[in-house]
Amino acid sequence: MLRKMECDSACTGRVAEGCKHCIEGSKMVLFVTGLCKWNCYYCPVSLEKKGLDVMYANEGRVHTDGEIVAEAEAMDATGTGITGGDPLLDMDRTVHMIRLLKDRFGRDHHIHLYTATIDPEKALALQEAGLDEIRFHPPESVWESMDRTRLKETVAALSIDVGIEVPALPGKERELNALVAYARAAGVDFVNLNELEFSESNWDMMDAYGYRVRDELSSAVAGSRETAMAVLKANRRMNVHFCSSTFKDGVQLRRRLIRRAEHTAKPYQQVTEDGTIVRGYLYAEDLAAAEDKLRSMGVPEDLYEVLDNRIEVAPWVLEDIATDVGYRCFLSEQYPTADGLEVERTPLN
Ligand code: SF4
Numbered sequence: 076m077l078r079k080m081e082c083d084s085a086c087t088g089r090v091a092e093g094c095k096h097c098i099e100g101s102k103m104v105l106f107v108t109g110l111c112k113w114n115c116y117y118c119p120v121s122l123e124k125k126g127l128d129v130m131y132a133n134e135g136r137v138h139t140d141g142e143i144v145a146e147a148e149a150m151d152a153t154g155t156g157i158t159g160g161d162p163l164l165d166m167d168r169t170v171h172m173i174r175l176l177k178d179r180f181g182r183d184h185h186i187h188l189y190t191a192t193i194d195p196e197k198a199l200a201l202q203e204a205g206l207d208e209i210r211f212h213p214p215e216s217v218w219e220s221m222d223r224t225r226l227k228e229t230v231a232a233l234s235i236d237v238g239i240e241v242p243a244l245p246g247k248e249r250e251l252n253a254l255v256a257y258a259r260a261a262g263v264d265f266v267n268l269n270e271l272e273f274s275e276s277n278w279d280m281m282d283a284y285g286y287r288v289r290d291e292l293s294s295a296v297a298g299s300r301e302t303a304m305a306v307l308k309a310n311r312r313m314n315v316h317f318c319s320s321t322f323k324d325g326v327q328l329r330r331r332l333i334r335r336a337e338h339t340a341k342p343y344q345q346v347t348e349d350g351t352i353v354r355g356y357l358y359a360e361d362l363a364a365a366e367d368k369l370r371s372m373g374v375p376e377d378l379y380e381v382l383d384n385r386i387e388v389a390p391w392v393l394e395d396i397a398t399d400v401g402y403r404c405f406l407s408e409q410y411p412t413a414d415g416l417e418v419e420r421t422p423l424n
Contacts, residue, residue, distance in 0.1 A: 077307055082322035083300065087307055088314035091238055091265045093187030093208045096154035100330025102185075103152040105143065105176075106131040107169055111161040113191045113214055116283065117242055119274040120160065128165075133331070135413035143172070144179050146413065150335040154185035163192040170204045177205040189240060195229040208236040210267065215241075218250040221257040230262045240267040243306070243317065245286065245298030251306045255313055265314035268306060271299040272320045295320040336411035343378045343389035351408050351418055355393035357386045358403045365402055372396055397423035 079085050096102040109124040118125070130137050132146035147155065155176055162169040169188070176184055187208035188201065198209055217223055218241070230237050239258050243251065251268070258266050273280065273294045280286045280296070289295040303317040332350025340346050345353040359365035362381055369379055369388065374396070378389040388396075390406050397404040404423040410416045 077311060080322070081326050083319045084317055084322040085304065085307055086314070086316040087311045089265070090316050091187070091208060091210075091267065091314070092185055092236060093154065093156060093210070094267070094316060094318075096185055097156065097327050098330075099153070100327060100332075100334045101151070101153040102331070103147045103150060103155045104131075104133055105155050105157050105172060107157055107159055107162045107172060108165050109160040110164050111159060111191070112164065113161065115191075115214060117244070117271060117277055117280060119272060119277055121274065122276050124160070125276055133335075133412065134410075140175050143175065147176065147180065149339050149413075150331060151338045152180070152184070154187070157186065157188040159189070161191055162188055163190045163194065163197050166197060166200065170200060173201065173204040173206050187236075193224045193226050193229055195225055195232045198229050199232055202233055202235050206235060208238065209233070210238040210240040212240055213254070215244060215247070215250065218247075218254040221254065221261070226257075226263070227261040236264045237262075238265040238267060239263055240269065242271040243268040243299045243303035244271060245296060245302050248302055248305050248309075251302065252309055255306060255310045255315060259310075259313045265316065266310075268303040268315065268317045269323075270303065270318065270320040271296040293320065332411055339411055341380070343380065343387065343392075345390050346411075347408070350411060352411050352415075353390045354407045354409060355388040355390040355423075356405045356407055357388050357393065357400065358384070358405075359386070362386060368400060368402070369396075372400065393423060400424075 077085060077087055106124060107130055109120060109127040109129055132143045135146060137143050157169060157172060173186055176186060185207050187210060188206055189210045189212060191212045191214065193211055211226060213221065213224060239254065255266050273288060273296060287297045289297045300319065307315050307317055329350050336346040336350050336352050340352050347353060357365060365386055366381055374392055378392050380387050393404050406421040406423060407417055408419045410418065
């Protein structure tokens with residue numbers, strides 16, 4: 076049965092367990108390395124990561140186990156998606172990350188992983204380390220000749236969920252249908268089709284393949300959605316899930332930000348419905364005098380905090396007192412990410 080989901084996503088059958096955590100916004104994205112040998116022309120990995128041996132937990136660069144655990148704690152993650160690059164190019168690091176997360180957050184912390192390397196021995200080692208779900212990304216050149224790969228043997232060797240995840244390349248229905256038919260015969264649990272998107276690192280697809288954006292407001296590639304829906308309609312007996320670009324950005328990311336914001340915001344900060352945090356700042360040369368002024372105006376101690384060069388005051392309080400307090404006041408709207416990137420700053424007086 077074909078089931079419509081939010082933001083034009085859709086699925087036949089069941090949605091993979093890893094996707095459920097992602098849809099809820101409770102999955103941490105752990106980018107373990109930007110190294111990859113596959114060179115897919117549509118690769119969306121950003122320029123700051125591509126080809127570099129760097130690690131990111133969600134949006135923030137990380138270097139240590141402690142930073143990774145702290146990010147998972149900050150968003151109260153129920154699961155992690157390990158990605159790259161190709162995580163299987165550094166098995167020691169990837170196995171270590173799976174063990175680290177399972178040791179710290181327990182068996183129920185669901186971990187799935189994306190790789191283009193189809194290697195049963197490596198997949199088994201990941202399963203032994205505690206991996207719950209693996210998603211293979213075969214290059215487009217083998218979609219119609221998957222028998223040349225070791226995927227069937229890999230599926231047979233594993234007891235965890237195995238999926239295939241590829242971009243829905245416009246006009247490639249025949250190749251994708253062949254891939255889904257192979258997946259079904261090989262015992263693969265699900266196939267995910269992602270809406271193809273332009274990113275800073277793959278704009279040359281426009282010239283090389285004649286791809287165009289779907290509309291002026293979107294980075295999605297025209298025709299990708301239609302191709303995916305045609306494949307879903309032709310494969311109603313297999314678990315096939317189409318994930319739209321608007322769903323990824325508009326729903327999954329927003330939910331993750333809201334989750335992180337609600338988990339990290341202090342009582343004197345305000346979480347917006349977009350998942351940003353609004354903070355109130357009062358600037359003064361003499362912070363002790365400014366604090367006295369706040370007290371004299373009846374601001375409760377639990378609704379402000381003295382920082383290095385300013386006082387943070389609950390935004391709803393600062394809006395009320397800004398005209399009379401005698402100091403410069405601003406509202407600052409920030410992402411709830413590790414770097415606290417400011418979205419907007421509004422003067423109050
Ligand atoms: S396998 Fe993934 S990370 Fe590697 S080039 Fe292809 S799309 Fe990029």
